[in-house]
Amino acid sequence: xxxxxxxxxxxxxxxxxxxxxxxxxxxxxxxxxxxxxxxxxxxxxxxxxxxxxxxxxxxxxxxxxxxxxxxxxxxxxxxxxxxxxxxxxxxxxxxxxxxxxxxxxxxxxxxxxxxxxxxxxxxxxxxxxxxxxxxxxxxxxxxxxxxxxxxxxxxxxxxxxxxxxxxxxxxxxxxxxxxxxxxxxxxxxxxxxxxxxxxxxxxxxxxxxxxxxxxxxxxxxxxxxxxxxxxxxxxxxxxxxxxxxxxxxxxxxxxxxxxxxxxxxxxxxxxxxxxxxxxx
Numbered sequence: 001x002x003x004x005x006x007x008x009x010x011x012x013x014x015x016x017x018x019x020x021x022x023x024x025x026x027x028x029x030x031x032x033x034x035x036x037x038x039x040x041x042x043x044x045x046x047x048x049x050x051x052x053x054x055x056x057x058x059x060x061x062x063x064x065x066x067x068x069x070x071x072x073x074x075x076x077x078x079x080x081x082x083x084x085x086x087x088x089x090x091x092x093x094x095x096x097x098x099x100x101x102x103x104x105x106x107x108x109x110x111x112x113x114x115x116x117x118x119x120x121x122x123x124x125x126x127x128x129x130x131x132x133x134x135x136x137x138x139x140x141x142x143x144x145x146x147x148x149x150x151x152x153x154x155x156x157x158x159x160x161x162x163x164x165x166x167x168x169x170x171x172x173x174x175x176x177x178x179x180x181x182x183x184x185x186x187x188x189x190x191x192x193x194x195x196x197x198x199x200x201x202x203x204x205x206x207x208x209x210x211x212x213x214x215x216x217x218x219x220x221x222x223x224x225x226x227x228x229x230x231x232x233x234x235x236x237x238x239x240x241x242x243x244x245x246x247x248x249x250x251x252x253x254x255x256x257x258x259x260x261x262x263x264x265x266x267x268x269x270x271x272x273x274x275x276x277x278x279x280x
Contacts, residue, residue, distance in 0.1 A: 001046050003081055005054075008034070008041040015050055016043065019070045025106040028126070029272065030055060030068055036210070044082055046073070054082050056089055062276075063095040066102075067112075083116055090279070097276045104271035118275035122169035123253040127266040130246040134233035134264075141234055144193030144205070149183045151202040152195060159217035167254035194238075196231055198222075204231050211244035229260055236264075 008016065013034050020031050033041055033055055044052035051073040057064035065086040069079045090098060100118050102109030110120075144152065157176040164170035176182075186193060189207070196204030196218070204227060206216040213235050218228045239247050251258050253271065 001076060001078065001081075003051070003078065003085075004045040005042050005085060006045075008038050008043050008053075010038075012043055012050075013038070016041070016053055019050060019053070020068065022071050023068075025103055025109070026068060028270065029101065030066060044078070046078070052078055052082050054086050056086050058090060058093050059095055060093060061096050062099055063090045063093070063097075064099050064101075065090065066100055079112060080116070095279050097278050099274055099276045101272045101274045104273045110273065110275075113275045116277070118277045121274045121276045122167065123271055123273045124250045125253060125258070125271045126269045127249050127251055127261055128246055128269050129236060129249075129261075129264065129266045131265045133237050133240050136230060136233050136237070139230055139234050140197045141194055141204075141231070142197070144186070144190050144195045146183070146187045146190070148195050148202055148205075149186060150178060152193075152205040153178045153182065153186070155202065155219040156205045156215070156217045158220050159223075160215075162220055163252065163255055163257075166256070167252055169252075169254070194235065196227065198227075203227060206231060206235055208235065208239060211239050211242075211246060211248055213239070213247060213249040228257065229264070232260065232264060 016034055017031060020026055030041075030053065040055050040057050042054050042056065043050060044054065050070065052067070052069040054068070055064065055066040065083065067079055067082045067086065069082065087098065098118075099121065100113055102113065104123055153176075157178075161173050161175045164173040192208045194204075194206045194208075195202055196206075203219045203222050204217065207214040213232065216228065216231055216235060218231065236247050247266075249261065249266065251261055
């Protein structure tokens, strides 16, 4: 079966959403990608019939590759052809690993990933909050600025390394080192970053992406003291203040922060399992 690949166009958005709806076991990530990052999507046709979709996000260290085949066209070798197409594109940059994902309870997708050399890495829960704004006192939180970088990056890197190690799914985790490239990226995105200050020192850092709390971290020696709770409440209110109607965040399965999110009223939407394949 000859396949044709091309970048998704705006007039194909509805058609792609329709084929995604044909399989309730498909992660909503692809649905959201149509709206938020269509530049990462390639549609797949056979004889002018839309038969699949692939999301390709290149990265020198970790790249992402997610494949979807319309249910009626499965078991015909199309999924294999699409994943080979994606891997060939990523071969040009030779990342250290390729990450793919699927719903935790989608056994067929897990088997498909394993068949193509992808092994389970970790699982993460997508959670949503759509309750009222939180009643909080004024907090010593301000917009991030470039001078914050080294303190903020250090606490962020250490906090997430400790989380990954505590979960047990990241045996090769390392504390991310500061770099000028990373510093520039944070500075360019400073409008979406927040710094929590106490006694003149930075004790927390957070990043928002539209209505998502992309990351929130508190200095390791000050965790479990209620700072994270106040910080998350502040971030939720900030997202509401920007006009959004709900808040999304991801929590790695096994992360103790899950207790905090549950207690604040976040509800689990689904769990996504991430598998990876080391690039040769």
